[in-house]
Amino acid sequence: MELDINGQRQAIAPAWRDERLLWVLREHLGLVGSKHGCGVGQCGACTVLVDGVPARSCLLPVSAAAGRRITTVEGLASAGKGLHPVQQAWLDERVPQCGYCQAGQIVAAAALLHEHPVPSDAQIDAALAGHLCRCGTQQRVRAAVHRAAR
Numbered sequence: 376m377e378l379d380i381n382g383q384r385q386a387i388a389p390a391w392r393d394e395r396l397l398w399v400l401r402e403h404l405g406l407v408g409s410k411h412g413c414g415v416g417q418c419g420a421c422t423v424l425v426d427g428v429p430a431r432s433c434l435l436p437v438s439a440a441a442g443r444r445i446t447t448v449e450g451l452a453s454a455g456k457g458l459h460p461v462q463q464a465w466l467d468e469r470v471p472q473c474g475y476c477q478a479g480q481i482v483a484a485a486a487l488l489h490e491h492p493v494p495s496d497a498q499i500d501a502a503l504a505g506h507l508c509r510c511g512t513q514q515r516v517r518a519a520v521h522r523a524a525r
């Protein structure tokens with residue numbers, strides 16, 4: 376089995392083929408940006424993009440990811456072009472506090488901006504509603520999404 380992760384083909388060893396995508400990313404491939412929060416699809420910390428759409432990697436069997444385009448927070452920045460505008464806006468607005476939820480929020484924000492280049496507050500809130508942040512960064516998240524949209 377091979378996966379398309381951040382634009383690269385990755386061979387998945389047989390021992391990992393019955394796992395959830397999150398564990399393959401973190402433990403097998405060393406892509407530790409996506410986090411394990413709740414493990415049951417509720418917190419959003421594990422969110423990655425599957426064919427450009429946010430998905431909870433803690434729930435997704437790796438077999439279901441085969442043949443699809445997986446993008447993690449590590450894959451948002453493009454070689455030679457620096458950070459993705461959302462990543463740069465996150466830094467400029469000093470969004471992260473503890474940082475645990477941020478990778479999931481960033482990829483979800485990138486997907487939102489791809490769909491809605493100039494989103495409203497309501498669209499931002501709706502897109503990020505499923506991302507729990509116990510530090511209360513929601514206002515800075517909203518500001519960063521608006522900054523990235525400029």
Ligand code: FES
Binds near residue numbers: 412413419420422431
């Ligand atoms: Fe996947 Fe919480 S760890 S949604």
